[in-house]
């Protein structure tokens with residue numbers, strides 16, 4: 001089966017600062033993320049995970065190398081174009097949910113579409129909100145919801161926009177184990193049911209086991225990949241990396 005590329009990184013480097021104090025956060029990272037796949041990015045603290053995510057999502061520019069989203073070379077885009085691309089073609093889910101506290105669930109989910117001047121497809125929004133289990137909570141504000149429910153709103157908000165890639169940065173980091181599993185199941189469902197492409201940074205081997213593959217970063221390089229990961233395999237890999 002051939003999968004279509006959602007994102008491609010070619011020899012991406014990122015250097016912070018100059019001279020002797022320069023930090024080489026990425027040292028030539030190449031990766032292809034196929035459409036409708038779920039990729040976990042793991043590695044020790046400081047290995048370059050956030051920098052990888054920021055460069056892949058067009059939040060930060062590589063020092064050298066290329067990032068292509070659906071064939072679009074991000075390096076050729078102006079800041080304004082990149083901002084537009086992030087709003088229209090990329091979705092973000094964070095550990096801290098990032099909902100607007102004064103808005104209802106329904107309003108939060110519709111906000112990105114409105115911000116880009118589009119019209120909310122109400123039928124689609126209802127379908128997604130039903131799928132994430134929030135059909136009965138549309139008029140609630142974030143403070144009236146549990147952490148897991150708030151993360152469901154954030155995921156629904158992203159899915160409603162049908163982004164080419166959803167980037168999730170430790171999406172279960174603030175949740176208890178049981179709630180985390182529900183959220184991970186939901187992300188898996190988004191890939192399998194809606195063909196959503198997801199790239200997730202995580203330090204949790206159980207979270208990574210929901211992905212189709214794990215990419216391991218160490219010292220700014222991809223040092224290995226694991227297809228169809230199990231939590232035990234991932235845990236073993238991480239302890240091996242930690243011992244290097």
Ligand code: ADP
Pocket residue numbers: 016017023024025043044045046047048049050051052
């Ligand atoms: P991770 O997410 O795996 O913890 P990061 O991508 O945050 O790793 O960081 C990789 C390296 O780059 C680290 O050494 C970090 O200190 C450095 N770094 C990250 N962001 C900056 C920045 N804005 N300025 C300087 N150094 C940075």
